[in-house]
Amino acid sequence: MDVIVCVKQIPDPETPAAAFKVDESAMQVLPAQGISPVISPFDAQAVEAALRIKDTAGEGTVNVISLGPDTARDAIKHSLAMGADEGYHLKDDAFDGGDAWTTALALSKAIQHIGLPDVLIFGRQAADWDQGTVGSIVAELLDLPSATVLRAVELNGDSISVSRVVADGFENISLPTPCALTISNEFGDPRYPQLRQIMQAARKQVTELTASDIGADASEVGAAGARVQMHALYQPTSDVEVEIIEGDTPEEKAAGLVNALREAKIL
Amino acid sequence: MASILVIGETDDAGLTAPTLEMLGAATRLSGGLGGAVALALIGSGVGDAASAAAAAGADTVYTADADSLDTYQTDSYLPVAQGIVEQDSPSVVLLAQSSIGRDLAPRLATRLGSAAIMDSLALEIEGDRVKATRSCYGGNARQVVTVQTDPQVITVRPKSQDPLEADASRSAEIIAVDVVEPTLRAQTTGKELAESDGIRLEDAEIVVSGGRGLGGPEAFSDLEQLAGVLSAAVGSSRAACDLGWYPPSQQVGLTGLVVSPTLYLAIAISGASQHMAGCGGSKNIVAINKDPDAPIFGFSRFGIVDDYKKVLPALESAFAAALE
Numbered sequence: 067m068d069v070i071v072c073v074k075q076i077p078d079p080e081t082p083a084a085a086f087k088v089d090e091s092a093m094q095v096l097p098a099q100g101i102s103p104v105i106s107p108f109d110a111q112a113v114e115a116a117l118r119i120k121d122t123a124g125e126g127t128v129n130v131i132s133l134g135p136d137t138a139r140d141a142i143k144h145s146l147a148m149g150a151d152e153g154y155h156l157k158d159d160a161f162d163g164g165d166a167w168t169t170a171l172a173l174s175k176a177i178q179h180i181g182l183p184d185v186l187i188f189g190r191q192a193a194d195w196d197q198g199t200v201g202s203i204v205a206e207l208l209d210l211p212s213a214t215v216l217r218a219v220e221l222n223g224d225s226i227s228v229s230r231v232v233a234d235g236f237e238n239i240s241l242p243t244p245c246a247l248t249i250s251n252e253f254g255d256p257r258y259p260q261l262r263q264i265m266q267a268a269r270k271q272v273t274e275l276t277a278s279d280i281g282a283d284a285s286e287v288g289a290a291g292a293r294v295q296m297h298a299l300y301q302p303t304s305d306v307e308v309e310i311i312e313g314d315t316p317e318e319k320a321a322g323l324v325n326a327l328r329e330a331k332i333l
Numbered sequence: 334m335a336s337i338l339v340i341g342e343t344d345d346a347g348l349t350a351p352t353l354e355m356l357g358a359a360t361r362l363s364g365g366l367g368g369a370v371a372l373a374l375i376g377s378g379v380g381d382a383a384s385a386a387a388a389a390g391a392d393t394v395y396t397a398d399a400d401s402l403d404t405y406q407t408d409s410y411l412p413v414a415q416g417i418v419e420q421d422s423p424s425v426v427l428l429a430q431s432s433i434g435r436d437l438a439p440r441l442a443t444r445l446g447s448a449a450i451m452d453s454l455a456l457e458i459e460g461d462r463v464k465a466t467r468s469c470y471g472g473n474a475r476q477v478v479t480v481q482t483d484p485q486v487i488t489v490r491p492k493s494q495d496p497l498e499a500d501a502s503r504s505a506e507i508i509a510v511d512v513v514e515p516t517l518r519a520q521t522t523g524k525e526l527a528e529s530d531g532i533r534l535e536d537a538e539i540v541v542s543g544g545r546g547l548g549g550p551e552a553f554s555d556l557e558q559l560a561g562v563l564s565a566a567v568g569s570s571r572a573a574c575d576l577g578w579y580p581p582s583q584q585v586g587l588t589g590l591v592v593s594p595t596l597y598l599a600i601a602i603s604g605a606s607q608h609m610a611g612c613g614g615s616k617n618i619v620a621i622n623k624d625p626d627a628p629i630f631g632f633s634r635f636g637i638v639d640d641y642k643k644v645l646p647a648l649e650s651a652f653a654a655a656l657e
Contacts, residue, residue, distance in 0.1 A: 079471045083606055083628050086473045095470060166439075167448045195476075196469050196587060197451045199439035206443040211518035212407060214436045217581065227522075231581055232432035233590070235527040237404075241519045251571060251588055252581045293448035297464065298477040306618075308633045310625075319637045320647035323619065324655045326635050332596055332617050333655065 067123035067221060067243075068183035069116040071130045071150065072173050072204070073109040075141035076194040078102065086301070093299040095194070105141040108189025112249045113145045114256035115219045116187050122221040127151045129183070131176055133161055133169055139272060146267035147259030153272040154180060160277040163289030166195070170203035172287050175280040177208065184243040185226060190215050190250045198248070205246035213239045217252035336368025338423035338484075339391070340414055342433060343374060347382045348389065350535075351429035353496035355489050356390035358456055359427060360497055365458030366424060369393060372505075373417045375410055377403035380509070387505035390497045394505045395421065399512040404524075405433045407440065409515035414441050417510055423484055425463050430488040442486035449486040450478050454493045463487060472587060472606030472613070491535070492593045492614055527582030534583060537566035540594045542585055542612065543578075544570035546601025546622065547641070550578035556600060559649050562656065568592065570608050586611035601641045604629025621648075 078101050085098040097103075105113075116128045130145040132138040133156035142153035156176055161168070177186065186205070191198030198214075205212035217236065218229040230237045231250050241247075259267070277287055284290060311326060313319035327333040337359040341352035352372075359370040372391035374382055376398070383394045397413045414437060418426055426441070428434035430452040442449035453465035454475075462479040465487055469476050480486065534540060541560040543553055553567065560567045569579035571586050585592055587610040597615035602608060604620070604627055612618065613632065620633040623640045630636045637644055 077470070079607070081473075083473060086470065086606075088474055093476075095474065165448070167443075170443075190588070194470055196467075196471065198435060199442075199449055199451060202436065202439035203443045206440045212436075212440070213519050215432070229525075230432075232524075233582070235582060236525045237521050238523040238525070239519050240522050245519065251575055254575075293480060293482045294450060294478050295481050296476055296478050298475075299469075300475055301473065302468075302475050304632050306632055306634060308620075308630045308636045310630075310636045310638060315647075316639060316643040317647040317651075319639060320644055320651040323635055323637055323648065324651040327596070327617075327619070328655065330617070330634070333652075 067119055067126040067185070069119055069126065069128045069185045069187060070177055070180065070183045071109070071112050071116045071128065071145065071187045072200065073113065073130050073132045073141045073145055074106045074192045075103050075132065075134055075137045076106045076192055078104045079107065079193040088299055088301050090298070090300050093296055103137055103140065105144045106189050106192045106194070108191060108193060108249060108251060109141065110144070110148070110256040111251070111253045112187040112189045113148050113150060115247070115249050115253060116185070117149045119185060119219065119221045129154065129180065131156065131173060133172055142272055143267055144259065146270045147264045148257055149263070152270060155272055155274045156280070157274050158276040160284040161288045163292065164287060165292040165294040166197050166199045167203060167293045168287045168291040170200045170207065171291065172277070172280065172282055173200065174204045174207040175282050176275055177204070179275070179280045182208065182244055186210065186244070186246040188246070188248045190248045201246055201248040208246070210244055210246045211241050212246040213241055214248040215250045216247055217250055219247060219249070336363045336366035336423060337425040337427060338371045338373060338418060338421050340373045340375070340426065340428045340437070341386070342429060342431060343376055343379050343382050347385050349429070351431060351489065351491040353389050354491065354494040355427045355429065356386070357496040358489060358494040360390040362425070362456060362458055362463060366461065371395065371421050371423065373397070373414065375402055375413050383505065383507050387503045388499040388501050391505045394507045395510050396507060397510040397512050401515055402512065404521050406517060406519065406521050407436055408517045408519055410437055411440055411444065412515065413510070413512060415444050418445060418484060424461060426484045426486045428486070428488045430490045434488045438486055438488045445484060445486070447482040447484055447486055448480050449488065450480055451488045452490050453487050454490055456487070456489070468587070468610050470606070472610035491591050527580050532564065532566040534566045534568055534585070534590050534592055537592070537594050539563045539565035539596045539598070540568050540592050541565045541598045541600065542568035542570065542602060543573055543600050544602030545572035545576065546603065547573065547578070553579050555645055559645060559652070562649055562652050570602050599629050599633070600645070602629055603627050604632060
C-alpha cells in the first residue's frame with residue numbers, strides 16, 4: 067500500500083495574535099520574531115494517517131511532497147522524522163506567486179511523475195490561507211474518488227474506510243484505491259519525532275524537482291497560471307471595548323454581570 | 334441565463350438558512366451584473382422547496398430530484414451540479430461553506446475550468462468580478478480576492494449575508510433536470526448522528542461555550558447545567574474537542590460551526606483567532622477567564638476576571654433568580 071502525502075510549511079498558527087503582523091502593501095504576512103515556521107498541523111495529521119495505513123498493510127511506502135521555497139524542506143524533514151520514507155521538494159522560481167489551483171496542478175503533475183500511489187492524503191486545509199481546496203483539486207485533476215474532512219481512516223482489505231465530519235455527525239464512506247483523502251483536526255494528535263528519528267531523517271532522501279522535471283510549463287504554474295488574484299491583505303480590528311465586572315467575591319461579580327446584561331437589555 | 338447561480342441546500346424544514354442568505358446576497362449582487370438569480374436544488378424531494386425559493390429571490394429554480402441524491406455524495410452531486418452550471422452558464426456560482434459546499438466547490442470549479450474562493454465573509458461587485466473578503470491565517474488576517482476565470486465559484490460563510498424579506502407574490506421558472514444514475518466510486522455506507530439534546534447551536538439565542546481552560550471534560554456538565562437555566566446551547570473550542578472533552582459536532586470555530594447568538598458566554602476560552610472565526614459574529618460576547626490578558630476580552634462586551642470554577646455556581650443562581 068503506497069501513500070503520498072502533500073504537506074506545507076507555514077507560519078506557526080499558534081503565533082499569539084499580538085505577534086502576528088501583515089505588510090499590507092506587499093500583501094504578505096511578516097515572519098513573527100523568534101517563532102519558527104511549522105508543518106501545517108492538519109498536514110502532520112495527514113502524515114500520521116498515512117503511516118498508520120502503511121502499518122496496517124505491513125508493506126508499502128509513505129512519500130511526501132511539498133511545494134514551496136527552501137523552508138518547505140523543513141515540512142518534508144518533519145514528515146520523514148515521523149517515519150515517512152522519501153521526500154520530494156517542488157522548488158522552482160516558476161512556482162512563485164501561485165494560488166491553490168497552480169499548487170494543485172504542480173502537485174498532480176509531480177504525483178504522476180513519481181507514480182500514482184494507492185492513497186493520496188492531504189490536510190483539510192493549510193492553516194495559513196485556510197482555503198481547503200488543494201486536495202480536492204488534485205483529486206479532480208487525477209480523476210480520483212475523494213473524501214474530505216476526515217476524522218478517521220482505516221485500511222479495510224483493498225478499500226479505505228473513512229469517517230467524515232459533517233454538521234450533524236459523521237458519515238462512513240468506503241473508497242476504492244486509488245483515492246484522495248483530506249484529514250481534519252478531529253483525527254487526533256500525530257506522533258512527535260524523537261531525536262533519534264530526526265537524526266535518521268537526515269539520511270533520508272529528498273529529491274528536488276523543478277517545473278520542467280514534472281512536465282509543467284512555466285506559463286501554467288506560479289503567478290502566470292494563477293486563477294485567483296489577491297487585492298488586499300490586512301488585519302481585522304475589533305472596536306469592542308470590554309467592561310470588566312468587578313467585585314470582591316464571585317457572587318458579587320456574578321450578580322454584577324447579570325445586572326449589566328439586564329441593563330443592556332441582552333437578558 | 335442567470336448572472337448568479339446559487340447551489341442551495343434543503344433540510345426537513347425546506348431551504349436552509351445559508352441558502353436563503355445566499356439568495357439575498359445573489360439578488361443584491363445581480364443588480365451590478367445585470368442578470369437574474371437562479372437556484373439549483375439537488376436532492377430527494379427538493380421540488381417542494383421551489384416556491385419558497387421564488388419568495389426568497391430566485392428567478393429560476395433548477396430541481397434535480399432523485400432517490401439517488403438523498404445523501405450528499407461527491408460522485409453523485411458533482412455531475413449533476415456540473416450539468417446545471419453548464420445549462421445555465423452563470424458568471425458566478427455560490428455555495429454555502431457547509432459540509433457539502435466545502436467538498437463540492439473545489440472539484441466543481443476545477444471541472445468547469447475555473448477556481449473557487451472559499452468561506453467568503455463579504456461580497457461586492459467590481460466590473461464583472463465579485464470581490465470576496467475572506468478570513469485567513471486562522472482568523473488573524475483578511476484577504477480580498479477575485480476569481481479571474483469563469484464561472485467565479487465562491488462559498489459563503491453561514492450568517493455572513495442577510496436573506497431577503499420573503500415575498501410570496503414572486504414567482505420563478507422551475508426547470509426539472511434529468512438525473513442520470515450516478516456511478517459511485519466513494520460510497521457512503523452509513524451515518525452516525527451526533528447526540529444532541531434540543532437546541533441547535535446555530536439556532537440558539539444564547540450559547541455557553543467552554544475551552545481548554547476548563548481543565549477537563551467534567552466541567553462541560555456544569556456548562557450544560559448553566560445552559561439549562563438559560564435555555565442555551567453548549568459549544569466548545571477546538572482545543573477542548575480535540576482533547577476529547579466534548580463532541581466535534583459542538584465545535585465553534587474556523588473548522589467547526591459558525592454561530593451568531595445574541596449572547597455568547599465564553600468560559601475559560603482564550604480567544605484564539607480560529608475560535609473567533611466561529612463566534613466573532615455574536616451580538617454580545619461575555620468572557621469569564623482568570624487571565625486578564627486573554628485575547629477573548631478584546632472581543633467581549635463584558636468580562637469577569639476570575640477562576641470559572643468559583644464564578645459558575647454563583648452565576649447559575651444569579652441567572653436563575655433573574656429569569657424567575
